Amino acid sequence: MKLATKYIPLAATVSLFAVMSAFGSLSYNGFFSAQVFLNLLVDNAFLVVVAVGMTFVILSGGIDLSVGSVVALSTIVLAKLVEHWHWHLAVAIPLVLCMGALFGAFMGWLIQRFRLQPFIVTLAGMFLARGLCYLISIDSISITDAAYTVLAQTRIHLWADGPMLSISAILALVVLAVAVFLAHCTQFGRTVYAIGGSEHSAVLMGLPVARTNVAVYALSGFCAALGGVVFTFYMLSGYGLHAVGLELDAIAAVVIGGTLLSGGVGYMLGTLFGVLTLGIIQTLIMFDGSLSSWWTRIVIGALLFVFCVLQRVFEARKK
Amino acid sequence: MTYTQQAPGAATPVLELSGVAKQFGTVRALSGVNLRLFAGEVHALMGQNGAGKSTLIKVLTGVYQADQGDMRLGGKSIRATSTLDAQRLGISTVYQEVNLCPNLSVAENIFAGRYPRKGLAGAWAIDWARMQREARALLARLNLDIDVTQTLASYSVAVQQMVAIARGLSISAQVLILDEPTSSLDDEEVERLYGVLRQLRDQGMAILFVTHFLDQVYALCDRITVLRNGELVGEYPAAELGHNALIAAMVGREMVANPAQVAGASADVKKEQAVLLQARGLARAGSVKPLDLTLHRGEVVGLGGLLGSGRTELARVLFGLDQSDAGELIINDSPVKMDSPAEAIRLGLGLCPEDRKAEGIIGELSVRENIALALQARQGLWPCISRAKQVEMAEYYVKTLGIKTSNIEAPIGQLSGGNQQKAVLGRWLATKPSLLILDEPTRGIDIAAKQEIMNEILVLAKEGMAVLFISSEMEEVVRLSDRIVVMRDRAKVGELPGGTDDHAVYAMIAGQA
Amino acid sequence: QKKIVVGFSQIGAESEWRTANTNSMKTAAAAAGIELKFSDAQQKQENQIKALRSFIAQKVDVIALTPVVESGWDTVLKEIKDAKIPLILMDRSVDSKDTSLYATHIGFDFVKEGEMAGQWLVEKAKTMKGDINVVELQGTVGSAPAIDRKKGFEAAIKAEPRIKIIRSQTGDFTRAKGKEVMEAFLKAEGKKINVLYAHNDDMGIGAIQAIEEAGLKPAKDILVISVDGVKGAFEAMIAGKLNVTVECSPLLGPLVMSTAKDLAAGKTVPRSLIGKDGVYPMETAAKEFPSRQY
Amino acid sequence: MSTVDQSSWVQRVQTHHLLWPLVTLTLILMVNASLNPGFWMLQWRDGHLYGSVIDILNRASPLMLVALGMTLVIATRGIDISVGATVAISAAVAALMVGGKLVITDGVAQHVSRFPMWLAIGCALLTALACGLWNGVLVAKIGLQPIIATLILMVAGRGVAQLLTDGQIVTVYYAPYFFIGSGYLWGLPFALFIAGFVYLVMHLAVTRTALGLFIQAIGINPAAARLAGVRERLISICVYAFCGLTAGAAGLIISSNVKSADGNNAGNLLELDAILAVTLGGTLLTGGRFSLAGSLIGALIIQTLTSTIYSIGVPPEINLVVKAAVVFVVMLMQSAEFRRAVRGWVMRPSAGSKA
Numbered sequence A: 001m002k003l004a005t006k007y008i009p010l011a012a013t014v015s016l017f018a019v020m021s022a023f024g025s026l027s028y029n030g031f032f033s034a035q036v037f038l039n040l041l042v043d044n045a046f047l048v049v050v051a052v053g054m055t056f057v058i059l060s061g062g063i064d065l066s067v068g069s070v071v072a073l074s075t076i077v078l079a080k081l082v083e084h085w086h087w088h089l090a091v092a093i094p095l096v097l098c099m100g101a102l103f104g105a106f107m108g109w110l111i112q113r114f115r116l117q118p119f120i121v122t123l124a125g126m127f128l129a130r131g132l133c134y135l136i137s138i139d140s141i142s143i144t145d146a147a148y149t150v151l152a153q154t155r156i157h158l159w160a161d162g163p164m165l166s167i168s169a170i171l172a173l174v175v176l177a178v179a180v181f182l183a184h185c186t187q188f189g190r191t192v193y194a195i196g197g198s199e200h201s202a203v204l205m206g207l208p209v210a211r212t213n214v215a216v217y218a219l220s221g222f223c224a225a226l227g228g229v230v231f232t233f234y235m236l237s238g239y240g241l242h243a244v245g246l247e248l249d250a251i252a253a254v255v256i257g258g259t260l261l262s263g264g265v266g267y268m269l270g271t272l273f274g275v276l277t278l279g280i281i282q283t284l285i286m287f288d289g290s291l292s293s294w295w296t297r298i299v300i301g302a303l304l305f306v307f308c309v310l311q312r313v314f315e316a317r318k319k
Numbered sequence B: 001m002t003y004t005q006q007a008p009g010a011a012t013p014v015l016e017l018s019g020v021a022k023q024f025g026t027v028r029a030l031s032g033v034n035l036r037l038f039a040g041e042v043h044a045l046m047g048q049n050g051a052g053k054s055t056l057i058k059v060l061t062g063v064y065q066a067d068q069g070d071m072r073l074g075g076k077s078i079r080a081t082s083t084l085d086a087q088r089l090g091i092s093t094v095y096q097e098v099n100l101c102p103n104l105s106v107a108e109n110i111f112a113g114r115y116p117r118k119g120l121a122g123a124w125a126i127d128w129a130r131m132q133r134e135a136r137a138l139l140a141r142l143n144l145d146i147d148v149t150q151t152l153a154s155y156s157v158a159v160q161q162m163v164a165i166a167r168g169l170s171i172s173a174q175v176l177i178l179d180e181p182t183s184s185l186d187d188e189e190v191e192r193l194y195g196v197l198r199q200l201r202d203q204g205m206a207i208l209f210v211t212h213f214l215d216q217v218y219a220l221c222d223r224i225t226v227l228r229n230g231e232l233v234g235e236y237p238a239a240e241l242g243h244n245a246l247i248a249a250m251v252g253r254e255m256v257a258n259p260a261q262v263a264g265a266s267a268d269v270k271k272e273q274a275v276l277l278q279a280r281g282l283a284r285a286g287s288v289k290p291l292d293l294t295l296h297r298g299e300v301v302g303l304g305g306l307l308g309s310g311r312t313e314l315a316r317v318l319f320g321l322d323q324s325d326a327g328e329l330i331i332n333d334s335p336v337k338m339d340s341p342a343e344a345i346r347l348g349l350g351l352c353p354e355d356r357k358a359e360g361i362i363g364e365l366s367v368r369e370n371i372a373l374a375l376q377a378r379q380g381l382w383p384c385i386s387r388a389k390q391v392e393m394a395e396y397y398v399k400t401l402g403i404k405t406s407n408i409e410a411p412i413g414q415l416s417g418g419n420q421q422k423a424v425l426g427r428w429l430a431t432k433p434s435l436l437i438l439d440e441p442t443r444g445i446d447i448a449a450k451q452e453i454m455n456e457i458l459v460l461a462k463e464g465m466a467v468l469f470i471s472s473e474m475e476e477v478v479r480l481s482d483r484i485v486v487m488r489d490r491a492k493v494g495e496l497p498g499g500t501d502d503h504a505v506y507a508m509i510a511g512q513a
Numbered sequence C: 001q002k003k004i005v006v007g008f009s010q011i012g013a014e015s016e017w018r019t020a021n022t023n024s025m026k027t028a029a030a031a032a033g034i035e036l037k038f039s040d041a042q043q044k045q046e047n048q049i050k051a052l053r054s055f056i057a058q059k060v061d062v063i064a065l066t067p068v069v070e071s072g073w074d075t076v077l078k079e080i081k082d083a084k085i086p087l088i089l090m091d092r093s094v095d096s097k098d099t100s101l102y103a104t105h106i107g108f109d110f111v112k113e114g115e116m117a118g119q120w121l122v123e124k125a126k127t128m129k130g131d132i133n134v135v136e137l138q139g140t141v142g143s144a145p146a147i148d149r150k151k152g153f154e155a156a157i158k159a160e161p162r163i164k165i166i167r168s169q170t171g172d173f174t175r176a177k178g179k180e181v182m183e184a185f186l187k188a189e190g191k192k193i194n195v196l197y198a199h200n201d202d203m204g205i206g207a208i209q210a211i212e213e214a215g216l217k218p219a220k221d222i223l224v225i226s227v228d229g230v231k232g233a234f235e236a237m238i239a240g241k242l243n244v245t246v247e248c249s250p251l252l253g254p255l256v257m258s259t260a261k262d263l264a265a266g267k268t269v270p271r272s273l274i275g276k277d278g279v280y281p282m283e284t285a286a287k288e289f290p291s292r293q294y
Numbered sequence D: 001m002s003t004v005d006q007s008s009w010v011q012r013v014q015t016h017h018l019l020w021p022l023v024t025l026t027l028i029l030m031v032n033a034s035l036n037p038g039f040w041m042l043q044w045r046d047g048h049l050y051g052s053v054i055d056i057l058n059r060a061s062p063l064m065l066v067a068l069g070m071t072l073v074i075a076t077r078g079i080d081i082s083v084g085a086t087v088a089i090s091a092a093v094a095a096l097m098v099g100g101k102l103v104i105t106d107g108v109a110q111h112v113s114r115f116p117m118w119l120a121i122g123c124a125l126l127t128a129l130a131c132g133l134w135n136g137v138l139v140a141k142i143g144l145q146p147i148i149a150t151l152i153l154m155v156a157g158r159g160v161a162q163l164l165t166d167g168q169i170v171t172v173y174y175a176p177y178f179f180i181g182s183g184y185l186w187g188l189p190f191a192l193f194i195a196g197f198v199y200l201v202m203h204l205a206v207t208r209t210a211l212g213l214f215i216q217a218i219g220i221n222p223a224a225a226r227l228a229g230v231r232e233r234l235i236s237i238c239v240y241a242f243c244g245l246t247a248g249a250a251g252l253i254i255s256s257n258v259k260s261a262d263g264n265n266a267g268n269l270l271e272l273d274a275i276l277a278v279t280l281g282g283t284l285l286t287g288g289r290f291s292l293a294g295s296l297i298g299a300l301i302i303q304t305l306t307s308t309i310y311s312i313g314v315p316p317e318i319n320l321v322v323k324a325a326v327v328f329v330v331m332l333m334q335s336a337e338f339r340r341a342v343r344g345w346v347m348r349p350s351a352g353s354k355a
């Protein structure tokens, strides 16, 4: 089978993921079970959602460091609304999503209108969102709302007594599907790619660059807020220290999935596998269970290294 | 200055500019320029490098905002504030340089912003199949048969330029503007393009056309507007303005368009000269088939061939940009391993690349730094060429090559296209190479400057520099070269002596086909 | 007989206290012949939840958890309960209403630590004249120990109205930050400062350096109170630079392991077991030091 | 004549790339001084200067060092997020090797180090250099994207540091070592001299050799630079290695200042501060033109801001909001586009009122 060159990084990621899964299954008891693999999705649903938004930003040649903080802010606002003020979910959740999108759009507007560097604008955004969390509440807030708990704890069995998925995991898959459609089949998505390829050219080609740039950050903010909602399903709490450093995980997932940080090249599906790869590295370490705290870090780094280098080798070979 | 008032017929112009002025800092790029464009005409915009042609077009299409002046489209006053605006108003533009997205497919580049949609999946979903079909059809009009799903970056500059033209053509507009669209196309492609343009003109489109090739102007255009130093010289019917008069209008003084002397004349003497470079069975999988090549000191060798015949690839392999995987390369009688441009430069080679935007200029660095770069790279980190020395060097080339710049500390990216090209050339001349490979060195350079550059090159060749010359203008190749190496399908098919008729070259290309 | 497998989800390795805690668990497990599956969460609750899920998948016999925060555990604890694996909470507890989710809680209270520190100061205040101005070095903003140690301390010093907290800033639990913030305090408040209360020993030690560099005598010109009782704190006390440290012993391993054995054998265990804690003033430091294990 | 000279002088100042960073710094200093009366006060104490300003300079030194190294990396279109981890490793190596205890021989108290101090410092710097080299090779030879290449070391590096120190905070008891981070020379912090020296060396390197030209060329258009004969891979590797070295030096200062090495926390989030410092100094993250002096000023801005937050008694909960607000204001002030817009907003109403 001949593989089009543009799919090579994606293929590299997918096959390396398969190799890692095989390795885990052979080495550890209980690893090779459908539930373990579904857990990758269940446990990382929020990361998938956040990374999808990040993929758009990176494809457009930007970066968004604020996502982790926006996740935290969303959890705490949601917890406050639902738990302390007893708002209904159907009102609170859309409100939080709007808030995320507006936050992103504001940063996008600053970047676009005043030609600021995305890195610092979103870094300031990161400080701001995290700071707002502490203003709302320093302590963590548990969510005990009945409807919420039901949503969070519902498990959908793939077949009777079989492995199960959470609502969040399914939501993540839906978000991914929508993102794939957006990226590949709509004017917006293609404009994002064009801007990533060459912003100057995109302007000269008469594409709506300014609007798209702002929309990209708004989308990322929206995804981060949605990630926050998923996070509350996962944790049933709002907390200012949630999702610290999540932005790096998201960026790593996107880049491992074969998207170029310089923009214009990459796939949404790659991002999914990027997240799953990070997840499986963690799972391998947990199943091993003999590593000390520092060896955990070293081994994560080493696996990341092996993965990235193999990916490069694979690409070089195929070309 | 003369300004002829008569217009074809009594029609009002589709597009009329009056008193347009534009200033960049201290540079007065345009002042008081008028332009009239009528439906059903091809109008040439002429002027030397840096005269303000591209700036005028950018002001017209909303890339820059004019400081002064009035623009009217179909009698209504307009002011485009963005390119998107201009497109909506019915102005379709192909800018100088390839301004497309290298990461997108050819088909997408043509249709970006105006994708054909599929009905059912919402009015949203792009109809990829239809888009590719239409892209192929459009390119076929220009006689280009390529895989439109490949990324644009995988094609040569010439193909990219054709894609840009195809995009311009596909936008149904009242006015079509083409800024030096033919600078790296060969004769056959150019003929094709003319066919299409004439057809559009006959359908009533107004076409504004920028070029430095005088023959093309007379072959295609109905009227000519000439700019000099950002000012309007005049508007003339093409038929009434002779060759020499046109040059005089552009340059501002009488100048006889005498072609540079024929180089081939002294070829016999040069045969005696020492061999500089020898390639035996040099090849690279997928780009150059095994080939032998000998270059002597003081010799100008032309590379003849059609688009995509592998001339650029050969130049890249010789220069160490791509590694050869077979054969050997001997320079000054010792075999060398050419593994990087740095190594090539150390050995006295220079390569003026085809794609100046991507591989030539370092946009934000000054003209001075750009010119000094290669020489400094050959010397390594230390000693550093002193500032005074750099200034002297830069000023020398600004003068000899006639680079038009406000000062040598201006970022090279702000220069007009042709002047950027001259500066890149200056960079290589400054290294005093023993072999200079020139890939389309005269791209976008005006007629007066071209002569000066060619003379400069011939002078250097007389002093012992070897030149490998690639150009899409076969006539130029034939005129300047002592010897012509003809290529087809990435392989060398033969050699011809200099001064031959260009038909002989075409015959050789076609002959064994 | 099959070896008992205990899955242990630790918060991380952010301080010496935590490292001592981890080591205690490991050595105790080895001594008791228990196989310990150790997982480091690097300070993230989501990682802890993932670790718990992987313990379920691995079908361990008992799970031990040191929760990074109190809230947000219901879902996964329910899964553990459904898998019929007994759970031991260590250090901090969880705020679930359904207390059947865990078998026992072994640990203590950060609030209590703050209180003990405050009580020591109230005691000490009786020998001091005038207003007592306290500067406080908080832990990482929002972290459980920072919130509770502050709360406890504030509650305790209510007993003595002369004690006032004049400055409170975060030092992120590190020496470098502790020193930096203390430097700024000293410049801003100068000689007004009578007492320093640091949420952990490391910040205290950093601050002591700042006090010395400002030409003042720590523990004399400015009283220094800190929490944790790590080795460095004892050294500082012996050198006469730190007045008191409040500790809760991290050496919980043996207790956890014996409880785990009981649980694996199906015995019932008390709902709550309290670890050893204490106040170590300067005067007792030299005596205690040789018997310290961390 | 003189008016012409003057106007060109004014213009030079107005367009100078350090103008806005300097204005920012001045503003923050002024705010600090107005809220904190003792701010400018300097005392002569124990043979050195003592005061808030000295603290800021001392604290900013490690950040300056890292920002200097980072500037070059960013100028080549790269980024290095592993500097914090490198700081931790170098601090751990130095602290372990110096160690130190107090020995009393013949009634004279003496500080004894485990290894000679120069050897410890040398090893620490070499280790840091090796870290940088590793990053450079991953980026330039293997072709990983800079952020992911350095992410590997960022994650693993702290693990290595903790492995070296066995998860403990290593305390140093060898007094001469403390000089690096808390000693004074001619009344000023010694660390400042280290940063100054490195700046000087780098300044000479980029102005007196072609290094500056090459780095900019690589950052703006790597393909063209390579074609012009610049050995872009070699230079990239060296630049990353150097960045590692500066991080190593920062690690020495930090560990010496707190007399200990903390594998988990030393240099935490330093990478973000360093990148912020570089950008505040006017260097673009997209590579190319860079300013070393700008990065120094950027580092000072950040440290002054931090110290302001501590000394004016901002409650810790809103530290981050204040920091965010300042960063927003600073970057808007530095944006030419924003200044133009403001001019527009100011002019338009007044023009309208005239009409």
Ligand SMILES: Nc1ncnc2c1ncn2[C@@H]1O[C@H](COP(=O)(O)OP(=O)(O)OP(=O)(O)O)[C@@H](O)[C@H]1O
Pocket: B024, B025, B027, B028, B029, B047, B048, B049, B050, B051, B052, B053, B054, B055, B056, B096, B404, B405, B406, B414, B415, B416, B417, B418, B419, B444, B446
């Ligand atoms: N963005 C800019 N900033 C400053 N100066 C500029 C800028 N763009 C163009 N110029 C200057 O304006 C003048 C006109 O340039 P323009 O590109 O219009 O020339 P041109 O006629 O298209 O030349 P060519 O034939 O070489 O393409 C030149 O002197 C150029 O240096």
Ligand SMILES: Nc1ncnc2c1ncn2[C@@H]1O[C@H](COP(=O)(O)OP(=O)(O)OP(=O)(O)O)[C@@H](O)[C@H]1O
Pocket: B144, B145, B146, B154, B155, B156, B157, B158, B159, B305, B306, B307, B308, B309, B310, B311, B312, B313, B354, B471, B472
């Ligand atoms: N007319 C064409 N039809 C199809 N492919 C083409 C055509 N022209 C160029 N290409 C593609 O572009 C690639 C680059 O060609 P290359 O740059 O070597 O050509 P060249 O001989 O240098 O021609 P020129 O520089 O005149 O464009 C080739 O690999 C070829 O696939």
Ligand SMILES: [Mg+2]
Pocket: B053, B054, B055, B096, B179, B416, B417, B418
């Ligand atoms: Mg032009």
Ligand SMILES: [Mg+2]
Pocket: B156, B311, B312, B313, B354, B439
């Ligand atoms: Mg070519």
